[in-house]
Amino acid sequence: MLEKKRPRATASGKSSAAGKKPARRKYADTATVREVFTRLRAQNPEPRGELEYVNPYTLLVAVVLSAQATDAGVNKATRALFAAADTPQKMLALGEDRVRDHIKTIGLFRAKAKNVIALSRILVDKHGGQVPRDAASLEALPGVGRKTANVVRNIAFGEPTIAVDTHLFRISNRIPLARGKTPLEVELGLLKIIPQEFLLHAHHWLILHGRYVCKARRPECARCVIADLCTSSEKTV
Ligand code: SF4
Structure with a gap:
């Protein structure tokens, strides 16, 4: 467990002889x-994400639509959308206007409809209508950043990636597991400290723990099942 170092009291009441705060460890042991x-x-042996999809392509679209939106809100819109179009070819045939109509309950729907059509076009033109597995090709798609690529690589292809969303970023710094100022720093820290056997599901466990x-x-x-291991100052037990 991470130990909180107690600052040494000084006559002035400030911490430590040099007046400096003790260094915080970056990683949990x-x-x-x-x-x-x-x-x-043990609590959830086979964790699953909450976005609904029927194949890697619809997973990719669902994750793109989920930026700054709830999974439940995305699922509500995508049930009818994916019934109408579950491949990039069908999405292109549906067209941007109808995609926009399907997703108009989701924030930023105009830009997202544009991205869904543009990424479908690239999948058809450059990837034979398939979702590529490698990070660089995924991140080259409109509306797809590192987090989205990591989610798709993990769920669709079983790659041991860590997709750092707002929940995961918060709790990794809070517990802490790996501290970092940016999602990338947290991601790289977690990849370094999480044993291989947990890596595939680690981001699901952390996201669900942070969400609920x-x-x-x-x-x-x-x-909280890890309360005795957590050293957060926000802990209430
Ligand atoms: S003890 Fe509280 S702050 Fe720490 S991980 Fe659990 S819920 Fe979060």
């Missing part, structure tokens, strides 16, 4: 990391 994931796995237990405003520490 190996035993803590292993125990965190052992418990999250270790919430942004009021973390539900009383029902």
Whole structure:
């Protein structure tokens, strides 16, 4: 477990002899990391994302649509959209106006409809209508950044990637597991410290923990299975 170092009191009441705060460790220790994931796995051995999809292409579209939107809101819109178009060819045939109509309940729907059509065009023209597996090709698609590419590579292709969303970023810094100022720093830190056996599902476990237990405003520490391993100052138990 990460230990909080107590600042040494000085006559002035300031911390440590040099007046500096003690250095914070960037990563949780190996035993803590292993125990965190052992418990999250025991609680939910086969975690699943909450976006609905029927193949890698619809997964990609759903993740693109989910930026700054809830999974439930995206699912509501995509049920009819994917019934009408579950391949890039069908999406192109449907056309931007009708895609926009299907997703108009989702934030930023105009830009997202444009991206869905543009990425479908690239999939057809450059990838034989298939979703590419490699990060560079995915990130070259309109509306697809590193996080989206990591989600698709993990869920559709079983790659042990860590997609850092707002929940994961918050709780990795909070518990902490790997501290970082940017999602990329947290991602690289987690990839470094999480044992191989947990990597495939790690981002799901952390996202679900952040979404339902270790919430942004009021973390539900009383029902948290890793409370004794957490050293957050926001902990309430
Ligand atoms: S104890 Fe509280 S702050 Fe720590 S991980 Fe659990 S829910 Fe989050």
